[in-house]
Amino acid sequence: MHPAPSVIVFTVLSGLGFGFLTYLNLGLILPQGLGGFLAFAIGYAFAIGGLIASTFHLGHPERAIRAFTQWRTSWLSREGWAAVLALLATAPVALGAMGGARPGLLGLIAALLCLATIGCTSMIYAQLKTVPRWNHWTTPALFFAFALTGGAILSDLAVLSAVLSLGLTALLAVAFAQGERRFAEAGASLASATGLGAIGQVRVFEQAHTAGNYLLREMIHVVGRKHARKLQTIALIATVLPAAILLLLPGGLVTVLLALAAHLTGAFAARWLFFAQAEHVVGTYYGKR
Amino acid sequence: MSLSQPVVDTSPSVSDEVRKTTCYMCACRCGINVHLKSGKVSYIEGNRDHPINKGVLCGKGASGIKQITAPSRLSQPLRRVGPRGSGAFEPISWDEALELAVAWMKPLRETAPEKLAFFTGRDQSQSLTGFWAQGFGTPNYAAHGGFCSVNMAAGGIYTMGGAFWEFGAPDWERTKMFVLFGVAEDHDSNPIKIGIGKLKDRGAKIVSVNPIRTGYNAVADDWLPVTPGTDGLLILSLIHCLLEAGKVDLGYLAQFTNAAYLVDSTDGPTKGLFVKNAESQPFVIDRRTGMPAPWDGKGVEPDLGAVWQGHRTVFQHMAERYLSPDYAPETVAAAVGIPAARIRGLAADLARVAFDEAIVLDREWTDFRGNVHQTMPGRPVSFHAMRGISAHSNGFQTARALHLLQIVLGAVETPGSWRMKPPYPKPVEAHPTPHFEAVPGKPLSGPHLGYVRSPEQLALKADGSPARIDKGFSWENPFSAHGLMHMVIPNAAAGDPYRIDTLFLYMANMAWNSSMNTEKVMEMLTAKGEDGEYVIPRIIYSDAYASETVAYADLILPDTTYVERHDCISLLDRPISEPDAAGDAIRWPVVEPDRDVRGFQSVLIDLGARLGLPGFVTPEGKPLYRDYADYIANHQRRPGVGPLMGFRGNGDLTGRGAPNPDQVQRYIENGSFFQAHVPEEAAFYKPWNAAYQDWAVAMGFYESPQPYLFSIWSEPMRRFQLAAEGHGHPQPPDALRERLKVAMDPLPLWYPPYGETAGAAYPIHALTQRPMHMYHSWGSQNAWLRQITGKNYLYVPTKIWREQGFRDGDWARVTSPSGTITVPVAHMAALNENTVWTWNAIGKRRGAWALDKDATEGTKGFLLNHLINELLPEQGDGMRWSNSDPVTGQAAWFDLRVRIERVEPQAIVQPNFPTLPFPGGRA
Amino acid sequence: MTQLPATTAKKLGLVIDLDTCVGCQACVTACKGWNDQGYGVPLSDQSPYGSDPSGTFLNRVHSYEVQPEAGPAQIVNFPRSCLHCEDAPCVTVCPTGASYKRAEDGIVLVNEDACIGCGLCAWACPYGARELDAAAGVMKKCTLCVDRIYNENLPEEDREPACVRTCPTGARHFGDFADPTSHVSRLAAERGGFDLMPEMATKPTNKYLPPRKKAAPDEASLLAPLLDVQATGFAGWLDRVLGKI
Numbered sequence A: 001m002h003p004a005p006s007v008i009v010f011t012v013l014s015g016l017g018f019g020f021l022t023y024l025n026l027g028l029i030l031p032q033g034l035g036g037f038l039a040f041a042i043g044y045a046f047a048i049g050g051l052i053a054s055t056f057h058l059g060h061p062e063r064a065i066r067a068f069t070q071w072r073t074s075w076l077s078r079e080g081w082a083a084v085l086a087l088l089a090t091a092p093v094a095l096g097a098m099g100g101a102r103p104g105l106l107g108l109i110a111a112l113l114c115l116a117t118i119g120c121t122s123m124i125y126a127q128l129k130t131v132p133r134w135n136h137w138t139t140p141a142l143f144f145a146f147a148l149t150g151g152a153i154l155s156d157l158a159v160l161s162a163v164l165s166l167g168l169t170a171l172l173a174v175a176f177a178q179g180e181r182r183f184a185e186a187g188a189s190l191a192s193a194t195g196l197g198a199i200g201q202v203r204v205f206e207q208a209h210t211a212g213n214y215l216l217r218e219m220i221h222v223v224g225r226k227h228a229r230k231l232q233t234i235a236l237i238a239t240v241l242p243a244a245i246l247l248l249l250p251g252g253l254v255t256v257l258l259a260l261a262a263h264l265t266g267a268f269a270a271r272w273l274f275f276a277q278a279e280h281v282v283g284t285y286y287g288k289r
Numbered sequence B: 001m002s003l004s005q006p007v008v009d010t011s012p013s014v015s016d017e018v019r020k021t022t023c024y025m026c027a028c029r030c031g032i033n034v035h036l037k038s039g040k041v042s043y044i045e046g047n048r049d050h051p052i053n054k055g056v057l058c059g060k061g062a063s064g065i066k067q068i069t070a071p072s073r074l075s076q077p078l079r080r081v082g083p084r085g086s087g088a089f090e091p092i093s094w095d096e097a098l099e100l101a102v103a104w105m106k107p108l109r110e111t112a113p114e115k116l117a118f119f120t121g122r123d124q125s126q127s128l129t130g131f132w133a134q135g136f137g138t139p140n141y142a143a144h145g146g147f148c149s150v151n152m153a154a155g156g157i158y159t160m161g162g163a164f165w166e167f168g169a170p171d172w173e174r175t176k177m178f179v180l181f182g183v184a185e186d187h188d189s190n191p192i193k194i195g196i197g198k199l200k201d202r203g204a205k206i207v208s209v210n211p212i213r214t215g216y217n218a219v220a221d222d223w224l225p226v227t228p229g230t231d232g233l234l235i236l237s238l239i240h241c242l243l244e245a246g247k248v249d250l251g252y253l254a255q256f257t258n259a260a261y262l263v264d265s266t267d268g269p270t271k272g273l274f275v276k277n278a279e280s281q282p283f284v285i286d287r288r289t290g291m292p293a294p295w296d297g298k299g300v301e302p303d304l305g306a307v308w309q310g311h312r313t314v315f316q317h318m319a320e321r322y323l324s325p326d327y328a329p330e331t332v333a334a335a336v337g338i339p340a341a342r343i344r345g346l347a348a349d350l351a352r353v354a355f356d357e358a359i360v361l362d363r364e365w366t367d368f369r370g371n372v373h374q375t376m377p378g379r380p381v382s383f384h385a386m387r388g389i390s391a392h393s394n395g396f397q398t399a400r401a402l403h404l405l406q407i408v409l410g411a412v413e414t415p416g417s418w419r420m421k422p423p424y425p426k427p428v429e430a431h432p433t434p435h436f437e438a439v440p441g442k443p444l445s446g447p448h449l450g451y452v453r454s455p456e457q458l459a460l461k462a463d464g465s466p467a468r469i470d471k472g473f474s475w476e477n478p479f480s481a482h483g484l485m486h487m488v489i490p491n492a493a494a495g496d497p498y499r500i501d502t503l504f505l506y507m508a509n510m511a512w513n514s515s516m517n518t519e520k521v522m523e524m525l526t527a528k529g530e531d532g533e534y535v536i537p538r539i540i541y542s543d544a545y546a547s548e549t550v551a552y553a554d555l556i557l558p559d560t561t562y563v564e565r566h567d568c569i570s571l572l573d574r575p576i577s578e579p580d581a582a583g584d585a586i587r588w589p590v591v592e593p594d595r596d597v598r599g600f601q602s603v604l605i606d607l608g609a610r611l612g613l614p615g616f617v618t619p620e621g622k623p624l625y626r627d628y629a630d631y632i633a634n635h636q637r638r639p640g641v642g643p644l645m646g647f648r649g650n651g652d653l654t655g656r657g658a659p660n661p662d663q664v665q666r667y668i669e670n671g672s673f674f675q676a677h678v679p680e681e682a683a684f685y686k687p688w689n690a691a692y693q694d695w696a697v698a699m700g701f702y703e704s705p706q707p708y709l710f711s712i713w714s715e716p717m718r719r720f721q722l723a724a725e726g727h728g729h730p731q732p733p734d735a736l737r738e739r740l741k742v743a744m745d746p747l748p749l750w751y752p753p754y755g756e757t758a759g760a761a762y763p764i765h766a767l768t769q770r771p772m773h774m775y776h777s778w779g780s781q782n783a784w785l786r787q788i789t790g791k792n793y794l795y796v797p798t799k800i801w802r803e804q805g806f807r808d809g810d811w812a813r814v815t816s817p818s819g820t821i822t823v824p825v826a827h828m829a830a831l832n833e834n835t836v837w838t839w840n841a842i843g844k845r846r847g848a849w850a851l852d853k854d855a856t857e858g859t860k861g862f863l864l865n866h867l868i869n870e871l872l873p874e875q876g877d878g879m880r881w882s883n884s885d886p887v888t889g890q891a892a893w894f895d896l897r898v899r900i901e902r903v904e905p906q907a908i909v910q911p912n913f914p915t916l917p918f919p920g921g922r923a
Numbered sequence C: 001m002t003q004l005p006a007t008t009a010k011k012l013g014l015v016i017d018l019d020t021c022v023g024c025q026a027c028v029t030a031c032k033g034w035n036d037q038g039y040g041v042p043l044s045d046q047s048p049y050g051s052d053p054s055g056t057f058l059n060r061v062h063s064y065e066v067q068p069e070a071g072p073a074q075i076v077n078f079p080r081s082c083l084h085c086e087d088a089p090c091v092t093v094c095p096t097g098a099s100y101k102r103a104e105d106g107i108v109l110v111n112e113d114a115c116i117g118c119g120l121c122a123w124a125c126p127y128g129a130r131e132l133d134a135a136a137g138v139m140k141k142c143t144l145c146v147d148r149i150y151n152e153n154l155p156e157e158d159r160e161p162a163c164v165r166t167c168p169t170g171a172r173h174f175g176d177f178a179d180p181t182s183h184v185s186r187l188a189a190e191r192g193g194f195d196l197m198p199e200m201a202t203k204p205t206n207k208y209l210p211p212r213k214k215a216a217p218d219e220a221s222l223l224a225p226l227l228d229v230q231a232t233g234f235a236g237w238l239d240r241v242l243g244k245i
């Protein structure tokens, strides 16, 4: 799949935002006054910034409001609802927090909505049979793991962050390994795509058009194997690094920022790979994956 | 949120108006419905009533809207200002342009008409252009048939008075087995596709003989990947098998062919000619009496086995030749690249379908002898062939061999087999012979092109040198019925046989994909003599688009597109007939041009009038016709016979009748075409069917019935062989004698194509194929079509791919005896193992066709033409013959031999040439 | 409206005959020609005369090479357009309801006025049947020529998709698969019509007919020579042959 920067930024940042808001809503950290305002503002900024980034991807952003209509079937629509509800539900919690109130039941609801948003985002990808690498439990697992780890780091929950970082890295390793096999497992091949497998070995003779098209740009992105390996290593190291930073360095803003930087590096690398390495079955028609 | 579906307008209005005319995205001439919205073309679809396409359109036709709006359209007359080839022009008015042309041409007509050479490409107005050139008095006229498929046309006419090309068709409704030799697309684009669809529907068998398995050949049920240039051998081997088994249609051979004629066995000047009676008529031996009888006598039963005064029949000569072990499948298998068992299998299949699955129509008919037949028996095997056999230097004889195969099976003009389209059948004798004597200020005494029957009819000057600039109808290519367009520029540049002054070209991209040795041709067009003048002093060209050739002209006469002008698709030329109906058609301006362009035919008529050419001016010297539309309705070739057959007289006469001023309007009302149906009892056995012959006379195809026998043994060819053997006058140059003795064999034979002379250093055959959705060079200016094919690859078979260690994305250096190209390659397994190929004419000169200078057509697209020389390597005597069939002069495009080496991926194909500017600049 | 209808009254779709398609691209440009001026916005082209042209097409024809275990390789031309799936994932993922499957005939359409151009439906389609138009920013797909098949401004016989009407070989057939006696249902049944990528569980309406088996004629010589020409010579052969008339 084409690794569109807008979508990568959206998923990483909004994930981080909703992850952080989850902790705030649950009251796992209790910043108050201006600190509380800032904390919630950061959470909102990431969450909303990510959502705005995602509209750059749209052909008609001015019609985005219509995206709320199809919550019955569409994970994208559900994500919209969940995000709006989560942000709405978080508002009183945030106001309360500034005044020093504990989140309480409303906080729990808001936290669940934040988690639901992360889940919906992940399901947009995980639901797609056409992209076997995504169509797997590791997709929601990773989205949650990234959001909660990032959120924990932002929350300065050193031990939890370290544990989550280790878990995230392990999960990422599993997803990378698993991803290699997904396409074959899903059974998509030029043979099944054309139905000609019964006759013999099928290969592309001529592509439909020698010119480019939307499908090739959007869904058929070929990453070099070597390139992918390198980025995977970077992602694995960068996601595990916060554990070391938070456990070994003295606490404080600098340490948190360092850890966050490492985490985001990992997140962006992993998310780039999440798209770039994902092969859409339509690629089979073009002899590409 | 609404749960209800949106309401869709399922009945939108389609357009304001539909105008019916004829497609010209290729030469197939399908009927189109042009939809207009607010006066602009909005949509083009096929005309369901049209006999050619019955509503369907091909990929080109359905994208016509992008052709008629292409930015490459020329917009005004242009005069060259920079050096030739630079593409620098200034716009001029039509009056200036026409006066300039007249100023160049008029003195030539008055002094030496042959100094004007007028050659036309893919047009469909040859009856007008030929008539004009005849009026001008130059012998130097032809259309594109010489580099196209004259082998097919001439092979057919000389053998059976009709040809494949678009002049005949399988009996799609009845045939049970269809064999395709070397066809990728052909002129009958949609009819062949519709036909293949019909065969598929009925489950009839399709066999492909082709080194490449794409398109029609891909859907064929069986595929024989023949070695290029060896079809003749394969076909004669099939004939061998059929003869050996006695599976030939003896009744058909005896009645309808010259198989029962007696071949003179007396040594001397008549040897090999037919034994004739006192009236100089060949005759047959009647089986009932054992005595000579007229070939067309009622009740006569010609004896195929007769021997009379020591002279044996054609049948015996034929059988003896092909029964020879030289033609046994086992002997030829290695050369043709098909196992002997497969050849025998195909022969068996043909015999089974032709004889065991024969069909009979319950239709009574009377033959030319007066014999009445209760039924029409049919042999449901049919064939079609095109440039795969014709574009080789043995193509004429191969075409003859294929027709012989059809004939021995009784599979021409019988139900279920292959049928001719009116005005064919038409024997050699019914065609004119070439006219070529240029007399200052006078028209030519007759048409330029024709069918030569004996050496005296060659277009030779008194000194024996060729009278025509293309050396047509000379000893080098005696039956060059369509001329040799590919030799015009090389000969003119070399001054061989003489120099010309003005080269007038119409619709032929001679500076690019239509020439052999393209780079050299560009040099010839720009070459200057010692006096600093161009060797070809003046070039006038009519094109509708910014093709490569525009840059090489001195004067450009910009044409309209096909929806902006009148055209006439005439029975005098290449009509749209079907086996069951004669048909012709027109185009008319369904929209007005938005540029300062004029239909070329009207321009030619205007020029004819300004030059005062006979046929274009009144006795008072006034223009005879207002424009082409006026000519179409009012010109008469013979009394009562004009360009269009329909709505003559008061609109109620067909074929013959006085001109009708309303004729063009009547055509428009009729969907721009007209059909005259062949009567049922006349529909088969046409060459011998009295009812057909009478209908043809009534229609005006000829003046009296012309029944004839198919020529298994060709007497005209034997006359040339006799000349080569030293008999008669004129005599060929000695250097050509041996070649003529072989090539002019009166019985079909196979000899290795001349391309073989390249030798073992060039072991690979290199071919081109037409993409179905592109017409030569035209398609690339079409925004939709160029997305489908905007660059081409050289397809390499598995064996060579492995040997060379090719990988995807690689390029190759391809070398022939005359040049080198460097091009991208791709792998293909469904391909003869010694053959490489590419799509034809995808490669473009950068900057041409109003494409971006970095368009893939110019950077990744390429031509094989750079590797094909118009001359063969030097002979022992230092002579270089044209790379053409020795009989017809057909360009031997497919004789090409190459070797190839892998190279790393490149940025741009080689050779490459300076980028052309848009002619005249952008408005 | 991205809930799929439980059932549709008709199941309109195409049969595409891979045994007959010669790969002429007629259906490609006829489709573009009709839809450029028909349902919804035109099908735009970017850089149409430039070095990297690109445009929206609703139907594209590929060409594949198939190598059987024995025998020579084959070429199969392969048109690809929307299959109007019964379980159309492109519909259910759409957040706006722009994508929907019509209850009356099963045609899958995009309501372009509601489309935000998110591209998710194209991601969800296994067959590459949807292309986001680069100029208009809305999703384009085969409409099964919904503006032709019921169009009362067209003569009855023309109420079929543009691609079907133009296909010169008759390799494309249009009809109602809900009716087991329809031409398309019968063709699919008789000729072994199959689904593309059945593992995607989309239940395509369109069916493809497989190429018929390509076979060489019996390799054994069926044409026994009349008699041994070698032994009796030409004269013997001539007698035998001509004795037959």
Ligand SMILES: Nc1nc2c(c(=O)[nH]1)N[C@H]1C(S)=C(S)[C@@H](COP(=O)(O)OP(=O)(O)OC[C@H]3O[C@@H](n4cnc5c(=O)[nH]c(N)nc54)[C@H](O)[C@@H]3O)O[C@H]1N2
Binding pocket: B026, B148, B149, B181, B182, B183, B184, B185, B186, B187, B188, B189, B209, B210, B211, B212, B226, B227, B228, B229, B230, B231, B385, B386, B387, B388, B389, B392, B767, B768, B769, B770, B771, B772, B773, B774, B775, B776, B894
């Ligand atoms: N779409 C489209 N249609 C066209 C044209 C076009 O440019 N585009 N051009 C028109 C013109 S001018 C012409 S002349 C006709 C030509 O129509 P075709 O005769 O169909 O022309 P080609 O595409 O040259 O195809 C030649 C075929 O012969 C095969 N071949 C080559 N050598 C041999 C051989 O030795 N033996 C056998 N058996 N096969 C061989 C090639 O593989 C190829 O399939 O098409 C006309 N129709």
Ligand SMILES: Nc1nc2c(c(=O)[nH]1)N[C@H]1C(S)=C(S)[C@@H](COP(=O)(O)OP(=O)(O)OC[C@H]3O[C@@H](n4cnc5c(=O)[nH]c(N)nc54)[C@H](O)[C@@H]3O)O[C@H]1N2
Binding pocket: B121, B122, B144, B147, B148, B149, B506, B507, B508, B509, B510, B513, B514, B515, B542, B543, B544, B545, B546, B547, B548, B549, B559, B560, B561, B562, B600, B768, B769, B775, B776, B777, B778, B840, B841, B864, B865, B893
């Ligand atoms: N390598 C290789 N070369 C080949 C062949 C091959 O098989 N292989 N085939 C050969 C054959 S058979 C042929 S017929 C030739 C094709 O020979 P050409 O007829 O020369 O080929 P086109 O490219 O069609 O060029 C025709 C010119 O007509 C112009 N034109 C188009 N429409 C109009 C119009 O309405 N009016 C006017 N005035 N001009 C118009 C086009 O712009 C173009 O410049 O190519 C030959 N060249």
Ligand code: SF4
Binding pocket: B023, B024, B025, B026, B027, B028, B029, B030, B053, B056, B057, B058, B059, B060, B061, B062, B189, B190
């Ligand atoms: S075959 Fe195609 S391009 Fe040629 S006339 Fe017919 S529709 Fe037009």
Ligand code: SF4
Binding pocket: C020, C021, C022, C023, C024, C025, C026, C027, C028, C061, C077, C079, C166, C167, C168, C169, C170, C171, C172
């Ligand atoms: S129009 Fe018909 S034959 Fe041509 S590519 Fe399309 S389906 Fe195949």
Ligand code: SF4
Binding pocket: C081, C082, C083, C084, C085, C088, C089, C090, C091, C108, C124, C125, C126, C127, C128, C129, C130, C141, C202
């Ligand atoms: S083919 Fe693709 S676009 Fe069409 S209905 Fe099926 S999933 Fe949707």
Ligand code: SF4
Binding pocket: C093, C094, C095, C096, C097, C098, C099, C110, C114, C115, C116, C117, C118, C119, C120, C121, C122, C138, C139
């Ligand atoms: S691109 Fe349009 S039709 Fe497709 S899912 Fe998005 S809104 Fe729906």
Ligand code: SF4
Binding pocket: C030, C031, C032, C034, C035, C058, C059, C081, C082, C141, C142, C143, C144, C145, C161, C162, C163, C164
């Ligand atoms: S049915 Fe209509 S929209 Fe669909 S592919 Fe055919 S022509 Fe195009």
Ligand SMILES: [Mo]
Binding pocket: B147, B148, B149
């Ligand atoms: Mo041609």
